[in-house]
Amino acid sequence: MKSLEIIEVLKLSISTLLSNKFRSGLTILGIIVATTTVIAVSSILTGMNQRVAQIVEEFGTNTVYVARFKFGPRFGDPSEEERKRKPLTKDDGAAIRELPSVFAASVSTFPNDLPPVIKYRSQQVQQPNLRGVWASYLDSRGYLLKEGRFLTPTEDERRAHVCIIGSNIASSLFINVDPLDKEIDIRGEKFRVIGVMEKTKASFGEDRFEDSLVLIPYNVFHTFYPTQEEHVVSARARPGQFEKMKEDISELLRRRRKVPINASDNFEINTSSSIIEQFQSITAVMALIVVPISGFGLLVGGVGVMNIMLVSVTERTREIGIRRAIGARRRNIIIQFLIEAMMLTGLGGVLGIIVGQIVSLILNVLLPSYVPTWAMILGFSLSLAIGLIAGLWPAIKAAYIDPVEALRYE
Numbered sequence: 001m002k003s004l005e006i007i008e009v010l011k012l013s014i015s016t017l018l019s020n021k022f023r024s025g026l027t028i029l030g031i032i033v034a035t036t037t038v039i040a041v042s043s044i045l046t047g048m049n050q051r052v053a054q055i056v057e058e059f060g061t062n063t064v065y066v067a068r069f070k071f072g073p074r075f076g077d078p079s080e081e082e083r084k085r086k087p088l089t090k091d092d093g094a095a096i097r098e099l100p101s102v103f104a105a106s107v108s109t110f111p112n113d114l115p116p117v118i119k120y121r122s123q124q125v126q127q128p129n130l131r132g133v134w135a136s137y138l139d140s141r142g143y144l145l146k147e148g149r150f151l152t153p154t155e156d157e158r159r160a161h162v163c164i165i166g167s168n169i170a171s172s173l174f175i176n177v178d179p180l181d182k183e184i185d186i187r188g189e190k191f192r193v194i195g196v197m198e199k200t201k202a203s204f205g206e207d208r209f210e211d212s213l214v215l216i217p218y219n220v221f222h223t224f225y226p227t228q229e230e231h232v233v234s235a236r237a238r239p240g241q242f243e244k245m246k247e248d249i250s251e252l253l254r255r256r257r258k259v260p261i262n263a264s265d266n267f268e269i270n271t272s273s274s275i276i277e278q279f280q281s282i283t284a285v286m287a288l289i290v291v292p293i294s295g296f297g298l299l300v301g302g303v304g305v306m307n308i309m310l311v312s313v314t315e316r317t318r319e320i321g322i323r324r325a326i327g328a329r330r331r332n333i334i335i336q337f338l339i340e341a342m343m344l345t346g347l348g349g350v351l352g353i354i355v356g357q358i359v360s361l362i363l364n365v366l367l368p369s370y371v372p373t374w375a376m377i378l379g380f381s382l383s384l385a386i387g388l389i390a391g392l393w394p395a396i397k398a399a400y401i402d403p404v405e406a407l408r409y410e
Helices: 003-018 023-057 089-099 137-141 153-157 169-173 218-225 241-254 271-314 315-323 330-365 373-399 403-408
Strands: 065-066 101-110 119-121 123-125 129-133 146-150 162-166 183-186 189-197 213-217 232-237 268-271
Touching: 023 268, 023 271, 023 330, 023 373, 065 153, 065 241, 089 101, 089 241, 101 137, 101 218, 119 169, 123 169, 129 137, 129 218, 137 232, 153 218, 162 169, 162 183, 169 189, 213 218, 232 241, 241 268, 271 315, 271 330, 315 330, 315 403, 330 373
Parallel strands: 129 213, 162 189
Antiparallel strands: 065 232, 065 268, 101 129, 101 232, 119 123, 119 183, 146 189, 162 213, 183 189
């Protein structure tokens, strides 16, 4: 077809669709729902993938976190067996630290009730991530200090009131003030700030756990929370000994915790790969739930488009006869009806993308979500493809109507 013919067909198609606004709207509803679902789900999966990449970076390739439970997202509550597990102890951490494959290890513990309010003069921070740690904590986690230093073993032994704070704590408490050597209030006690941690990379504007840390000596922490028994052990492997370190830790803890030979571990060695596996299991479940919904929406939309186009063929039989009588070929009729069908579904795709963007913004309040460009292209392409497929039979039927009979049609 020539360009002028295409323009005329487009004008005719738009005129036809506008003359049946309500019917056209109902026809593309299924396409809108299906496209919105594709956009929303892809935004969640993309957000999760970016979050996984951050976790891998945060964990590093040679660090493990040993605890009673698995880290990361999970479905449901811990099992009865998990709830009955004994907490890891300070002595477990000390034993892990002595393994030849371990470069550095530290225990960390946290409040067993609401964390205290941290204050500096008139400024305060609600619910910081307060942790009691060993002097080796920084080396075991691979964190960096922006300024100052970390605590020493002597300060831990002597219960010195010193602390290291995250970047968000520093910016909230010390506005245009150097935080080093300033004293902050923790549970009514004064702690001298000796270090500030480097700000971590954030995604989607969310704050990271590390940026709100307040680290104090382990022994001081236990004067505040003497009944807290829960510990997490962070351990960093020597170069090239990561797998060996995991095996050594597993053997050591099974022996210390008296786990029978044929029984599963009653502790978790969390690594970046284990977190990734949990994310992948969640995304797989989401895909199993959402893909059928998207497919059903596209099916409904496609059936709706086909029905509306068949009705349109019947209503416009005389118009088709006139067009054929003045020289229109069958391919002209086919192209006209295919364009109308694709315009319908294409409009549904565009509206679905817009609604999907809005849904993604709402979801971003609860969990990371980001709409990738490929998802918008995919959603729009699928909507056009549905229009092409669903409009093909009505278009062929219209093209093969007998012109003479069409002109007699009332």
